[in-house]
Amino acid sequence: MSKIEVKDGIYWVGAVDWDIRNFHGFSYTTHRGTSYNAYLIVDEKIALVDTVLKPFSAEMLERISEVVDPSKIDYIVMNHVESDHSSALPELLKIVPNAKVFGTAKCKSGLEKHFFCRMDFQTVKTGDELKLGNRTLMFIEAAMLHWPDSMFTYVKEDGLLLPNDAFGQHLASSWRFDDEVDQHVLMEEAAKYYANILLPLGPLVKKKIEEIVGMKIPINMIAPSHGIIWRRDPMKIVQAYMKWATNTTEKRVIIAYDTMWGSTEKMARAILEGIRSEGVEARIYRFPYSDASDIIGDILEARGLLVGSSTINNGILPTLAPFLTDVKGLKPKGRKAAAFGSYGWMGGATDEIEAALKAAGMEIVMPALKLNWVPTEEELKRCVEFGREFARKL
Ligand code: FEO
Numbered sequence: 176m177s178k179i180e181v182k183d184g185i186y187w188v189g190a191v192d193w194d195i196r197n198f199h200g201f202s203y204t205t206h207r208g209t210s211y212n213a214y215l216i217v218d219e220k221i222a223l224v225d226t227v228l229k230p231f232s233a234e235m236l237e238r239i240s241e242v243v244d245p246s247k248i249d250y251i252v253m254n255h256v257e258s259d260h261s262s263a264l265p266e267l268l269k270i271v272p273n274a275k276v277f278g279t280a281k282c283k284s285g286l287e288k289h290f291f292c293r294m295d296f297q298t299v300k301t302g303d304e305l306k307l308g309n310r311t312l313m314f315i316e317a318a319m320l321h322w323p324d325s326m327f328t329y330v331k332e333d334g335l336l337l338p339n340d341a342f343g344q345h346l347a348s349s350w351r352f353d354d355e356v357d358q359h360v361l362m363e364e365a366a367k368y369y370a371n372i373l374l375p376l377g378p379l380v381k382k383k384i385e386e387i388v389g390m391k392i393p394i395n396m397i398a399p400s401h402g403i404i405w406r407r408d409p410m411k412i413v414q415a416y417m418k419w420a421t422n423t424t425e426k427r428v429i430i431a432y433d434t435m436w437g438s439t440e441k442m443a444r445a446i447l448e449g450i451r452s453e454g455v456e457a458r459i460y461r462f463p464y465s466d467a468s469d470i471i472g473d474i475l476e477a478r479g480l481l482v483g484s485s486t487i488n489n490g491i492l493p494t495l496a497p498f499l500t501d502v503k504g505l506k507p508k509g510r511k512a513a514a515f516g517s518y519g520w521m522g523g524a525t526d527e528i529e530a531a532l533k534a535a536g537m538e539i540v541m542p543a544l545k546l547n548w549v550p551t552e553e554e555l556k557r558c559v560e561f562g563r564e565f566a567r568k569l
Contacts, residue, residue: 178241179351181398182333184310186215188223188238189400190231193347202501203371203468207364208347211259212400214337215239215248216330219308222250224328224337225400229262236270245270250305252312253278254326254339256285260400265290277305279316281324299326315387317341319379321372327387334395336387341380342412343401344368354407361403365412367472368401369419374475374505380420384413422509424478426455426569431470432483433462433492438517438549439485445555446481446515446544449562455479455569457562462494467501474507478569480537482528483515489523499531511568512537515544515561540568 179187189212198205211227213235221243227235239245248271253261256278264286268274276296278286283296299305305312315327320341327338344364350356373380387394397405397412405412428450434440443459450457458477460470474480482499484491491499514528525543532539544561546554 176238176241179238181214181351181404182330182335182396184217185330185333185335186217186238186242187212187351187398187404188215188235188242189213190227190234190238191347191349192228192231198345202497203345204466205345207345207360209345209401210347212398212402212404214398215242216307216310216312217243218310220249221247222252222305222307222312223248223267224252225254225260225339226251226263226267228259229266232263232266235263236267248274250274250307251276252328253282253286254328254337254400255322256282256289256324257322257340258289260339261286261289265292268292268294277314279318279324279326281318281322282326285322285324304331313392317383319376320383321376329392331392334393336394336397336409337400338397339400340372341399342397342405342416343399344403346402348403351404352407353403353405353411356403362415363472364402365415366419366475367468369416370472370475370505371468371501374419374471374507377420377422377508380416384417384420419475422507424509425476427477428455428457428479428481428566428569429460429470429474429477430457430481430483431460431462431465431495431498432516433485433494434483434517435485435487435492438546439483439515441550441555442515442517442544442546442558443483445550445558446562446565449559449564450566451562452559453563453566455566462492462498467498470498471501471505474510478510479565480507480510480512480532481515481565482512482532484524484528485516486518486522486524489521491524491527495528499528502535503531506536508536510537511540511565513539513541513543513565515558517546517548517550519548541565
């Protein structure tokens with residue numbers, strides 16, 4: 176393995192997980208894999224910031240060994256308790272049992288409850304510093320970005336921010352830096368990541384960014400714990416986060432639906448035609464061919480959401496359930512929404528959809544469009560008009 180130097184004396188010692196396709200208990204599809212980024216800072220004292228997922232412990236230790244003997248590590252900074260960054264810690268502590276571990280108070284209790292192992296833990300708060308020699312680490316608590324224990328580490332002399340999960344992407348690559356990868360893919364994965372992990376936390380994201388800007392600390396590189404490192408223009412992802420955190424959307428409609436015998440599909444296509452005729456872009460996703468986390472990623476910058484389902488057992492088709500669960504949990508604020516669908520003798524699907532959209536905090540701007548059995552030509556014209564009216568309300 177060749178050394179990967181992020182800054183002079185600071186090394187990426189993480190692991191790329193090319194195979195993972197589901198994250199967070201199958202709630203997030205990772206079509207492009209991910210990486211678990213850990214950073215080794217070599218100074219008079221040697222510090223490791225974050226670790227990796229346990230099955231990748233050996234790879235992390237091998238990468239560290241390319242730079243220094245792992246037993247020489249003095250400090251381990253744990254920015255976050257979640258297993259993808261911490262479950263290699265017990266393996267590491269077998270090699271360096273006397274290393275001092277740094278993290279927030281919630282991190283301490285979280286690590287104890289995850290790994291049941293002894294460690295020399297020092298609790299830190301925002302503004303606390305750790306001198307390594309020529310370099311100084313400063314800690315910034317980041318509670319609920321995205322767990323109560325979360326923390327950022329800032330390397331003062333290098334203007335390097337190590338924000339753990341924040342600003343990350345689930346993207347496996349042989350490259351490590353933003354200027355080396357396809358920009359569209361990078362931003363698409365960053366958006367999907369934000370939408371599926373941080374969307375309900377927008378006010379806290381905004382507040383944290385404003386707090387860090389208020390500190391007036393120079394930031395010339397942001398190295399998250401997943402995916403690609405932002406070195407060409409680190410403010411690009413910060414600005415994107417501010418846009419997403421404030422629910423700044425574009426005139427675009429996401430249509431997500433499933434159909435039993437094709438009637439709801441005909442409705443979806445006619446509604447799209449109506450939206451398009453008003454000069455507004457619409458994108459269609461059908462369940463189960465599309466997955467919830469991809470659609471959530473696309474809702475991030477879309478102002479309108481239309482959800483359709485045929486009625487079965489007086490409710491929605493079961494394929495929509497994971498999506499509606501995600502929408503209710505992630506609460507995309509400030510979006511306009513409506514429901515549609517065909518039915519045979521009872522039309523309960525649209526009621527269930529509307530209830531979920533309301534619970535997500537969306538504004539239902541039109542009564543649901545419900546059609547009996549197969550739509551007639553006249554009824555398809557009503558669908559087109561439904562799409563036109565919805566587009567005009569954006
Ligand atoms: Fe919250 Fe990447 O773990």
